[in-house]
Amino acid sequence: MAQEISEREICVKERRLAEKANAASLFPMIWETIKGLFGEAEEPVFKEEWKALLETTVPVVSRLPEELKLRLQERVGRFVSSIRFEGCNGLELTDEMVLTVAAQACLLVLNREGNPYPELKTVYLYPTTFSSVQKSQDAMGIVTEGEVRRLGESWSTGTIVLAWDSVERGARNADDARNVTFHEFAHQLDHEDGDTDGAPALPSRAAYRSWARVFGENYAEFLELVESGKPTLIDPYGATQPAEFFAVVTETFFEKSKQLARKYPEMYEELKGFYGVDPGEWGE
Numbered sequence: 006m007a008q009e010i011s012e013r014e015i016c017v018k019e020r021r022l023a024e025k026a027n028a029a030s031l032f033p034m035i036w037e038t039i040k041g042l043f044g045e046a047e048e049p050v051f052k053e054e055w056k057a058l059l060e061t062t063v064p065v066v067s068r069l070p071e072e073l074k075l076r077l078q079e080r081v082g083r084f085v086s087s088i089r090f091e092g093c094n095g096l097e098l099t100d101e102m103v104l105t106v107a108a109q110a111c112l113l114v115l116n117r118e119g120n121p122y123p124e125l126k127t128v129y130l131y132p133t134t135f136s137s138v139q140k141s142q143d144a145m146g147i148v149t150e151g152e153v154r155r156l157g158e159s160w161s162t163g164t165i166v167l168a169w170d171s172v173e174r175g176a177r178n179a180d181d182a183r184n185v186t187f188h189e190f191a192h193q194l195d196h197e198d199g200d201t202d203g204a205p206a207l208p209s210r211a212a213y214r215s216w217a218r219v220f221g222e223n224y225a226e227f228l229e230l231v232e233s234g235k236p237t238l239i240d241p242y243g244a245t246q247p248a249e250f251f252a253v254v255t256e257t258f259f260e261k262s263k264q265l266a267r268k269y270p271e272m273y274e275e276l277k278g279f280y281g282v283d284p285g286e287w288g289e
């Protein structure tokens with residue numbers, strides 16, 4: 006137990022260091038780790054043997070039309086050659102782990118050119134839920150800090166933290182609308198325009214207006230539904246705040262697409278436009 010705690014502390018320390026330090030000083034050491042896993046990956050590369058691995062670890066990939074499969078492979082190649090992966094608490098990274106994260110992250114950016122997540126630098130993977138310090142403020146303005154267990158985190162400073170067992174479970178169950186990787190990477194997209202507010206970067210003012218109306222109306226209705234205690238298609242955690250709503254609706258968009266399209270057609274259209282894909286049309 007003592008060993009586990011000290012390893013966790015080391016990893017948290019590494020995380021903070023990596024955030025603050027000049028990338029140049031850490032880069033050679035970390036690059037060695039990536040090279041060990043993926044070979045000389047200066048150029049985006051998607052290895053032949055990853056194709057089969059992807060379809061077993063992330064079954065939704067086997068449903069994709071051929072054209073999207075190829076695009077996903079190209080995106081995954083870019084992702085693993087541009088983003089650093091670090092195992093925490095003694096987790097030894099494998100191709101399977103890196104590919105499972107990368108493939109799900111890239112499903113969200115299939116319609117993008119260039120680097121899939123230009124602001125993301127590092128993905129930290131823990132074996133299971135990890136602890137994180139959460140600050141909260143009461144009505145008197147008193148700030149307290151407490152430790153919480155988490156499955157994932159997305160930082161606006163270019164970091165994603167994930168629990169591998171949750172990532173794996175989320176990938177294997179492609180129809181339950183519970184997917185921590187989609188969730189955290191949706192937050193990462195939401196951060197990109199500078200505000201984590203449930204509206205990602207959109208191409209025009211008209212697009213923002215439309216998004217604000219559709220998500221605003223649906224969020225208000227959703228809050229009432231959650232308050233009434235009725236069962237919801239979308240995870241009730243989305244009622245926490247608009248940013249969480251966008252993240253859980255993203256999970257639903259990719260994993261309960263047809264139900265979302267039926268129940269929330271306008272939101273489905275907005276997401277279809279933003280993600281540039283229509284998961285409701287993918288195979289069973």
Ligand SMILES: [Zn+2]
Pocket residue numbers: 188192248249252
């Ligand atoms: Zn969240």
